[in-house]
Amino acid sequence: MRAETPSVLLIYTGGTIGMIENPETGALENFNFDHLLKHVPELKRFNYRISSYQFDPPLDSSDMEPAYWAKLVKIINYNYDYFDGFVIFHGTDTMAYTASALSFMLENLSKPVILTGSQLPDRDFAHRRKGKPHHSHRNCSS
Numbered sequence: 001m002r003a004e005t006p007s008v009l010l011i012y013t014g015g016t017i018g019m020i021e022n023p024e025t026g027a028l029e030n031f032n033f034d035h036l037l038k039h040v041p042e043l044k045r046f047n048y049r050i051s052s053y054q055f056d057p058p059l060d061s062s063d064m065e066p067a068y069w070a071k072l073v074k075i076i077n078y079n080y081d082y083f084d085g086f087v088i089f090h091g092t093d094t095m096a097y098t099a100s101a102l103s104f105m106l107e108n109l110s111k112p113v114i115l116t117g118s119q120l121p122d123r124d125f126a127h128r129r130k131g132k133p134h135h136s137h138r139n140c141s142s
Contacts, residue, residue: 007049014058015091017118061091092117
């Protein structure tokens with residue numbers, strides 16, 4: 001049963017896109033996507049129901065292999081009736097391989113599956129946590 005509000009499942013496999021800079025040490029650490037809306041309140045303005053699933057532990061994309069592609073397909077299949085779309089956060093080193101494999105494994109779906117990654121961490125994240133304005137994402141919804 002689908003909710004009236006559009007819904008998206010975020011699936012974090014690993015990679016820089018899901019890392020934040022520790023403000024005290026400067027080291028990159030994995031972000032807990034369960035706290036996404038708390039730390040990125042800008043997402044609330046879209047009026048979407050956003051849920052997340054993250055690999056534990058997150059994978060370095062060089063460790064991505066067919067068994068993990070199958071896991072992604074199972075996650076999407078299991079949640080298919082509950083969400084309007086899926087966004088997979090992935091490391092950039094092997095994202096093209098995963099995209100190719102999933103294009104065959106998820107053939108003929110009627111819902112979008114977006115695969116995305118980043119080669120740079122979100123350095124503005126620490127500023128948002130402290131309530132400071134940020135600038136690098138101001139055009140995200142454009």
